[in-house]
Amino acid sequence: MSASQTxxxxxxxxxxxxxxxxxxFGKDRPGITAGLxxxxxxxxxxxxxxxxxxxxxxxxxxxxxxTPSPGQGTTGSSEGDLRATVHSWAESLNLQAEIIxxxxxxxxxxxxxxxxxxxxxxxxxxxxxxxxxxxxxxxGNIDRIFRLAKYPVTAVEFAVSGAETEALRxxxxxxxxxxxxxVAVVAAGLQRRAQRLVVxxxxxxxxxxxxxxxxxxxxxxxxxVAEVTAAAMRGELDFEQSLHARVALLxxxxxxxxxxxxxxxxxxxxxxxxxRTLKRLGYQVGVVSGGFTQVTDALQEELGLDFASAxxxxxxxxxxxxxVTGEIVDRAGKARLLRRFAHEAGVPLAQTVAIGDxxxxxxxxxxxGLGVAFNAKxxxxxxxxxxxxxxxxxTVLYLxxxxxxxxxAAATHVE
Numbered sequence: 001m002s003a004s005q006t007x008x009x010x011x012x013x014x015x016x017x018x019x020x021x022x023x024x025f026g027k028d029r030p031g032i033t034a035g036l037x038x039x040x041x042x043x044x045x046x047x048x049x050x051x052x053x054x055x056x057x058x059x060x061x062x063x064x065x066x067t068p069s070p071g072q073g074t075t076g077s078s079e080g081d082l083r084a085t086v087h088s089w090a091e092s093l094n095l096q097a098e099i100i101x102x103x104x105x106x107x108x109x110x111x112x113x114x115x116x117x118x119x120x121x122x123x124x125x126x127x128x129x130x131x132x133x134x135x136x137x138x139x140g141n142i143d144r145i146f147r148l149a150k151y152p153v154t155a156v157e158f159a160v161s162g163a164e165t166e167a168l169r170x171x172x173x174x175x176x177x178x179x180x181x182x183v184a185v186v187a188a189g190l191q192r193r194a195q196r197l198v199v200x201x202x203x204x205x206x207x208x209x210x211x212x213x214x215x216x217x218x219x220x221x222x223x224x225v226a227e228v229t230a231a232a233m234r235g236e237l238d239f240e241q242s243l244h245a246r247v248a249l250l251x252x253x254x255x256x257x258x259x260x261x262x263x264x265x266x267x268x269x270x271x272x273x274x275x276r277t278l279k280r281l282g283y284q285v286g287v288v289s290g291g292f293t294q295v296t297d298a299l300q301e302e303l304g305l306d307f308a309s310a311x312x313x314x315x316x317x318x319x320x321x322x323x324v325t326g327e328i329v330d331r332a333g334k335a336r337l338l339r340r341f342a343h344e345a346g347v348p349l350a351q352t353v354a355i356g357d358x359x360x361x362x363x364x365x366x367x368x369g370l371g372v373a374f375n376a377k378x379x380x381x382x383x384x385x386x387x388x389x390x391x392x393x394x395t396v397l398y399l400x401x402x403x404x405x406x407x408x409a410a411a412t413h414v415e
Contacts (some may be wrong), residue, residue: 016104018067019048020079022086026095028059036061039089041232043068043082048105064105105264108349109143110162113188117173119182121196121390127179129157134175138163152270152392157364157401160186169385177381184386184399186370196400197347198278199338199364201356202289202296202310206393208266211291212246215313218257221249234268235359235379235383239290239330244323247313253324255315258294265295270394275303277397277410290360292324307341335363355396356380358390372396 024036035297040063049064067079083099090097118131135142140163148155160168169185176183203210216225225246232242278285286307289296293312300308311329314321327333334356342352354361354368357376365371365384373384374393381387388395397407 019102019104020045020065020067020082021099021100021102021307022063022065023094023100024059024061026059026090026093026097028054028057029093032059032093032095033061035089035093036063036086039086040065040082042085045082067101085326110139110141112140112164113159113161114140114163114165114168115150115186115188115401116158116160116168117155117184117186117401118158118176118181119155119183119390119395119398120301120386121153123156123181125227127181128156130175131172131181131183132177134171135163135168136158138167138171140168148398148401149395149407151404153390153395153398155395155398155404157398173386176387180389182386182390182395184370184372186399195284196351196353197284197342198276198353198355198396199286199288199307199341200354200370201334201358201361201364202287202299203291204357205355206268206271206287206299208268209264211261211265211289211295214261214264215250215253215257216246218260219250220252225249232360233358234377239360240328241302243290243311243328243330247324248322250313252322253320255318255320257320258313259414262295262298265299268391270392272303273394273407273411274306274396277394277402277407279304280410281402281406284341284347286341288329288337288341288364290329290334290358306345307337309337331360334361335367338364338367353396353400355393370399372399 022036024032044292045068046064047063047065051062053060062115068082070078086099087097103279116135118128120127132142135158140160142158143161144159148157148158165185165187165202172183172185200206210229213222213226213229216222228237228242228246231237232239276287284306286305287299289310291310293310296308296310299305311324312326314323314325329337338352338354339349342349349367350369352368353370353372354364355372355374356365357374357380359377359379362380365373365380371385373380373387374396375385375389375391376387386399394407
């Protein structure tokens, strides 16, 4: 190719070259995006950036393009001709157009990028303003806002740059508690969409019940067991000691009660949706429980869980002995199991998500890449990375950047 045939060099998007911001507003319909770029193509401009949002049937389409060079394109025309042509095209579709001259690309985003997910039931303008102000106070800039879901909660995600993830968490956690909304802050990056392992507590998390209290109801000692359970979950009692004390009250109970308890267990609203969606998106899912394998084994089979571990009630001659067998799954045990499951799944700990409600979940929540306190005791909410305080377990999906549309697609997926 001769020098006269060599095409002109194209400036890199970040260079200080003349650019035009073309903004289109109006009622959405098929073909608007294609029509705009067909119009711009005649001027041989380069696309630097595009952003499009449709809200309640109204489109806002922004295209940042290089300013046309004289003699280029099929028209060989000037910037003025481009402006006139775009306005004419927009008017023909009853759209509005605005074209702003400038130089270069969008300003560089600041160091430190995070996703801030806000869950509200409802999400008010007041709480949204307060969260946005708190982000600004950390030095962060909101680059983009995207709605993840409108049911059963309103979930929106802020893409934030210019502030470190931990700094955002520190500022936003108390603000969220005051506002009565749930906020999760996770670092941006490819790892957010990488394969993950999600590990949950069972009692009062995956299910609505405390399994030992279901057994206790059949043994006639429900009140005594419930009192000890509550103290243990608040962190006032050593879990292993409280477990042995509670299980001892079940001594002599007929083993046939196991089947009755399994039938009484109630999944938390959204639990089945959470597990189904995660599995169909390629995640691995497990449970760790201070409860009993007599129940968790059935849940593992019913929900198709990849991992499950819990304590085991000892049964001799068809009766509960009032003892448990094997290694105790307590606070430290749950953390060990999270590490073991992650190793077996081939997932680094940074890519794990742990969900729980009690003090015996704290080590697991703190070890995971993201620890979620689900309708938890105050001591747990304060220590976890984030908290969910609505009674729908599938809202955890939004903290992972999974949209309601993806959830619905997973529900209709045919194997």
